[in-house]
Amino acid sequence: MPFALYLLGLAVFAQGTSEFMLAGLGPDIARDLDVSLPAAGALTSAFAVGMVLGAPLTALLSVRWPRRFALLVFLAVFLLVHVVGAVTDSFAVLLVSRVVGALANAGFLAVALVTAVGMVPPDAKGRATSVLLGGVTLACVVGVPAGAWIGQLRDWRAAFWAVALLAVPALAAVPYSVPGGRPRYGRVGVRRELRALRSGRLLLTLFLGALVNGATFCTFTYLAPLATRIGGVAEAWVPAVLALFGLGSFVGVAVGGRIVDVRPGSVLVGGGVVLCGGWALFAVVAGNPAVLFVLVFVQGALSFGVGSALISQALYAGEGAPTLAGACATAAFNVGAAMGPWAGGATIGVGWGLRSPSAVSALLVLIALVSAGAGRRVWQRQRGPVATLVEVK
Incomplete structure (x- = not known):
């Protein structure tokens, strides 16, 4: 894999740390800014909404x-909005800064995806995607627990400062390591890509990705209070719980890629079935700390293994729209990242308890499996037997 690909992964690491670190900082932000825990969880949804809107819009904006x-x-832009987030005393300003930061993150990731797959042979999209997304999983392993630890040592604002500083070396190194690249195409090329996005296979893959990622974030956003209040894990161990989830996600992306x-x-099929059962089991046994730690690792591996596989398959299915397919994959996964915390917060808000987000996660993956099976039957009738719905090379 080219060195520049790993540099892009470093930048994605900084951005992934920002996106996920609120899982460990939510309670502190809620206390400091005098808002409810579900409201603090909405900061994760706000970031995801910015990613959803920003991925296709920034891809089109930067297409030339x-x-x-x-x-x-x-x-x-990503660096600057984290400085703003670190100094504000207003929850509204923090919320807006999360959306703007997500817009910048979405644009970066959309361009980085097409840059990454352009650096490798046509049949290595999965490996290139896994290297890039390795930055996200390392954020879970190192960045997110470090953010929680910094928040405990100082406050949540220090974690925002840390993310801003983390982006500095990547910002300095990109000009020297990433190929400049000419503007990709003009107006005709954009229209061609937009037409290619109507592929039924691509649309279904994006739908599945939204559901699987929604399941991941539905539980992950509330993992810290679930571990402490239901699992009986001490506050000091919260960074370790988050690191374990991140370690599992790193293993899942590396092996899956x-x-x-x-x-x-x-x-996709085997991992999806086990993932669904794992979330259901998580809801039942979360009160047992030993089992909780094991499932945190396993579910992290399965969630990101299946999720990164769906992103790579979206790139295969959207070969006629290389830039916008990556942008839409980013958007679809963040539809799930917005939907998941909202669904989990809603179940907590109506009094179903901190176990309920895991049950919702299991339901979302089950819907994805049923949808994939139905789509596969449609493809079999239309095009003959296929090995799997999203197996396009």
Whole structure:
């Protein structure tokens, strides 16, 4: 894999740390800014909404920009809004800063995806995607627990400052390591990509990705209070719980990325079934700390393994729209990231308890499995037997 691909992963690490770190900072933000825990959870949804809206819009905005320039602009905006978030005393301003930061993150990731797959052979999209998304999983392993630890040591604002500083080396190194790239195409090319997005296979893959990622964030957003209030885990161990989820996600992306280019069905179908059962079990046994720790790792691996596989399959299915397919994959997954915390917060808000988000996660993955099965039957009738719905090479 090219060195520049790992540099892009470093930038994604900073952005992933920002996106996920609120799982460990939510209670502190709620107390400091005098809002409810579900309201603090809405900061995660706000970031996801910005990603949803920003992915296609920023991809279209930057379509004539050189890739290096686009990456630098989006990364600079991302850094600046974290400075704003670190100094504000207003929940409304913090909420807006999360949306703007997400817009910048979405633009960066959309450009980075098409840049990454352009650096590797056509049959290695899964591995290239896994390297890039490795930055997200490392954020869970290192960045998110470190953010929680910094929040405990100082306050949640210090974690925002840390993310801003983390983006500095990536911002300095992109001009020297990432190919400049010419503007990709003009107005005709954009229309061609928009037409290619109507692929039924691509649309279904995006729908499945939204459901699976929604399941992930539905539980992950409330993992800290679930571990402490239901599992009986001490506050000091919350960073370790988050790190364990991140370690599992790193393993899932690394292993899944090596398999999915060859056997996508094994990752998507087999992993999806186990993932669904795991979330259901999580809701039942969350009160047992030992089992909780094991399931946190397993569900992290399955969630990100299946999720990254769906992103790579979206890129295969959207070969006629390389830029917008990556942007729409980013948007679809963040539809799930917005829907998940909202659904989990809603069940907590009506009094169903902190176990209820895990039950909702199981339901979302079950809907994805049923939808994939129904779509596969449609493809079999229309095009003959296929190995798996999203197996497109």
